Amino acid sequence: xxxxxxxxxxxxxxxxxxxxxxxxxxxxxxxxxxxxxxxxxxxxxxxxxxxxxxxxxxxxxxxxxxxxxxxxxxxxxxxxxxxxxxxxxxxxxxxxxxxxxxxxxxxxxxxxxxxxxxxxxxxxxxxxxxxxxxxxxxxxxxxxxxxxxxxxxxxxxxxxxxxxxxxxxxxxxxxxxxxxxxxxxxxxxxxxxxxxxxxxxxxxxxxxxxxxxxxxxxxxxxxxxxxxxxxxxxxxxxxxxxxxxxxxxxxxxxxxxxxxxxxxxxxxxxxxxxxxxxxxxxxxxxxxxxxxxxxxxxxxxxxxxxxxxxxxxxxxxxxxxxxxxx
Amino acid sequence: xxxxxxxxxxxxxxxxxxxxxxxxxxxxxxxxxxxxxxxxxxxxxxxxxxxxxxxxxxxxxxxxxxxxxxxxxxxxxxxxxxxxxxxxxxxxxxxxxxxxxxxxxxxxxxxxxxxxxxxxxxxxxxxxxxxxxxxxxxxxxxxxxxxxxxxxxxxxxxxxxxxxxxxxxxxxxxxxxxxxxxxxxxxxxxxxxxxxxxxxxxxxxxxxxxxxxxxxxxxxxxxxxxxxxxxxxxxxxxxxxxxxxxxxxxxxxxxxxxxxxxxxxxxxxxxxxxxxxxxxxxxxxxxxxxxxxxxxxxxxxxxxxxxxxxxxxxxxxxxxxxxxxxxxxxxxxxxxxxxxxxxxxxxxxxxxxxxxxxxxxxxxxxxx
Numbered sequence: 230x231x232x233x234x235x236x237x238x239x240x241x242x243x244x245x246x247x248x249x250x251x252x253x254x255x256x257x258x259x260x261x262x263x264x265x266x267x268x269x270x271x272x273x274x275x276x277x278x279x280x281x282x283x284x285x286x287x288x289x290x291x292x293x294x295x296x297x298x299x300x301x302x303x304x305x306x307x308x309x310x311x312x313x314x315x316x317x318x319x320x321x322x323x324x325x326x327x328x329x330x331x332x333x334x335x336x337x338x339x340x341x342x343x344x345x346x347x348x349x350x351x352x353x354x355x356x357x358x359x360x361x362x363x364x365x366x367x368x369x370x371x372x373x374x375x376x377x378x379x380x381x382x383x384x385x386x387x388x389x390x391x392x393x394x395x396x397x398x399x400x401x402x403x404x405x406x407x408x409x410x411x412x413x414x415x416x417x418x419x420x421x422x423x424x425x426x427x428x429x430x431x432x433x434x435x436x437x438x439x440x441x442x443x444x445x446x447x448x449x450x451x452x453x454x455x456x457x458x459x460x461x462x463x464x465x466x467x468x469x470x471x472x473x474x475x476x477x478x479x480x481x482x483x484x485x486x487x488x489x490x491x492x493x494x495x496x497x498x499x500x501x502x503x504x505x506x507x508x509x510x511x512x513x514x515x516x517x518x519x520x521x522x523x524x525x526x527x528x529x530x531x532x533x534x535x536x537x538x539x540x541x542x543x544x545x546x547x548x549x550x551x552x553x554x555x
Numbered sequence: 556x557x558x559x560x561x562x563x564x565x566x567x568x569x570x571x572x573x574x575x576x577x578x579x580x581x582x583x584x585x586x587x588x589x590x591x592x593x594x595x596x597x598x599x600x601x602x603x604x605x606x607x608x609x610x611x612x613x614x615x616x617x618x619x620x621x622x623x624x625x626x627x628x629x630x631x632x633x634x635x636x637x638x639x640x641x642x643x644x645x646x647x648x649x650x651x652x653x654x655x656x657x658x659x660x661x662x663x664x665x666x667x668x669x670x671x672x673x674x675x676x677x678x679x680x681x682x683x684x685x686x687x688x689x690x691x692x693x694x695x696x697x698x699x700x701x702x703x704x705x706x707x708x709x710x711x712x713x714x715x716x717x718x719x720x721x722x723x724x725x726x727x728x729x730x731x732x733x734x735x736x737x738x739x740x741x742x743x744x745x746x747x748x749x750x751x752x753x754x755x756x757x758x759x760x761x762x763x764x765x766x767x768x769x770x771x772x773x774x775x776x777x778x779x780x781x782x783x784x785x786x787x788x789x790x791x792x793x794x795x796x797x798x799x800x801x802x803x804x805x806x807x808x809x810x811x812x813x814x815x816x817x818x819x820x821x822x823x824x825x826x827x828x829x830x831x832x833x834x835x836x837x838x839x840x841x842x843x844x845x846x847x848x849x850x851x852x853x854x855x856x857x858x859x860x861x862x863x864x865x866x867x868x869x870x871x872x873x874x875x876x877x878x879x880x881x882x883x884x885x886x887x888x889x890x891x892x893x894x895x896x897x898x899x900x901x902x903x904x905x906x907x908x909x910x911x912x913x914x915x916x917x918x919x920x921x922x923x
Binding site: 240243244247248251252255259260371375376377379380383386391392496501511515526527531535 | 756759760762763764765767768769771772773775776849853856857860861876879880883884887890891894897898901902905906
């Protein structure tokens with residue numbers, strides 16, 4: 230067991246080096262550098278002289294060929310330093326730290342909502358399998374699952390923000406946020422977060438409840454369920470205690486695999502709602518060719534993805550004692 | 556058994572079992588959702604093929620100065636537009652009035668809707684049809700069924716012509732992804748050992764690289780990205796799931812008896828891989844490919860929405876959504892109609908994928 234995970238960690242580290250190396254190569258090969266991109270959008274009077282540009286390139290380490298640049302970056306990372314953002318002149322760690330909160334606000338509330346809603350929904354549709362109500366709900370959920378989140382986001386914005394004017398259209402805070410009381414501030418953020426959270430949630434809600442239902446349907450065919458029925462247990466206790474507990478295994482692995490998406494947010498959704506989170510940061514950094522920020526974010530996402538896979542495997546052996554790694 | 560005794564009943568030939576594809580089709584046909592989705596995709600294909608005849612400003616067919624011409628073919632390729640109209644100074648505007656003026660004996664079959672996906676239709680072109688409105692005035696009307704965009708281009712025409720892109724993106728990019736994925740998966744699964752380790756690592760690396768970085772970086776390599784480049788890039792980033800599944804299938808199937816039999820008969824490795832294993836391992840891969848088509852359509856519209864889609868004169872659904880997002884306060888029709896089109900398309904491919912999944916699932920085969 231221990232050996233297995235040590236080997237996994239070792240392989241994961243190699244994969245990480247490969248990923249970061251490839252991403253570094255890719256972003257350095259994109260046309261434009263942080264300097265030229267800023268110039269292209271800035272006004273002509275801000276144009277840098279040739280000498281200034283050379284000086285800045287040297288300061289940022291862009292004058293060296295990219296493999297050396299990667300070594301520089303990697304050796305800094307080994308000393309737990311992600312460097313400074315080129316376009317925002319502040320440490321990448323602090324930049325990420327500032328954006329992580331808003332993204333977590335969306336993703337964590339959406340994850341909690343998903344679980345709170347999808348487990349009862351999955352159990353309900355197992356219990357009422359093949360009734361008209363269940364079929365209607367399942368069909369609606371399936372259609373929701375196919376509804377692209379960015380289309381849903383735009384539709385909700387038109388309905389609730391433009392036509393009805395109940396909710397704000399974009400952003401996380403109102404302009405007068407600073408003047409509000411603590412309760413008012415919380416309410417303000419709640420209103421702004423409502424539509425994004427719905428968009429984050431409905432797809433996974435549909436997916437999870439279908440997932441739970443299909444797992445449940447496999448379990449309730451088992452012999453021990455028949456035994457439980459023969460003992461005269463109530464249907465509720467059979468479903469919840471005997472059947473549902475045994476569907477937890479695949480559910481647990483799913484948790485591990487959703488770990489990276491908790492922090493990465495969703496670029497398109499955050500862009501549509503102008504939400505100041507990780508997705509928007511990533512998008513902006515890509516457009517500004519802010520190499521250290523892109524690399525910092527990539528490193529974080531890849532570590533989380535690999536860790537999520539490892540966690541899923543570990544949890545798997547915890548919840549299912551039959552699974553061993555040796 | 557008893558050949559030396561009285562002739563027994565000749566062994567009844569077993570009824571020929573239906574082939575894999577036939578059986579899949581029979582099982583698929585029982586699902587109304589899947590069939591409806593299939594009809595929708597066929598409908599989409601028809602719209603894509605006949606787009607110039609549905610909405611356009613170029614005659615589908617005309618008799619002009621004694622010859623038959625098909626100027627609407629210019630929508631597929633500008634070179635196919637007959638040069639005679641250039642010579643006769645139509646200036647790329649075909650109107651009934653011009654035809655009458657230049658050749659009184661001419662006759663013309665016009666598209667069903669006289670609107671153009673690439674330009675604003677002016678006031679004097681079609682008798683009785685006013686100039687297309689622009690900006691917030693372009694709400695749906697009897698001349699512009701789905702409204703017009705900021706520049707006064709007709710949304711219905713753009714969407715009809717955008718169908719071609721939506722269809723091509725799905726099939727071309729997934730075709731590329733399937734080719735790459737099946738090849739890599741087959742090599743890894745069949746040869747195993749170091750080849751397997753290297754390819755599995757590669758899959759993991761591609762999975763971990765943020766899709767947007769990979770796509771944008773690959774797109775940046777070409778000077779001017781066209782829709783074909785975008786399809787290629789989507790295909791080159793979406794093959795990992797297919798490769799994993801093919802690898803697993805190959806790992807399983809290469810242990811089977813018929814492979815051992817083929818080997819002992821001296822079949823070449825190529826023959827074993829392509830003729831024996833691949834044909835048997837293809838069925839489970841079909842399902843992720845269908846779901847992949849849905850996700851490719853989604854990805855293309857998402858990229859267009861973010862502004863990384865095909866360059867302007869191109870009427871992709873996602874591009875219309877992007878325009879709508881910029882003016883969301885006034886122009887709901889730029890979002891509602893393309894949004895619905897994207898939704899239905901994704902839903903259709905998902906339904907087909909699900910139908911295939913159930914139709915090819917061996918666990919469900921025996922019970923009916």
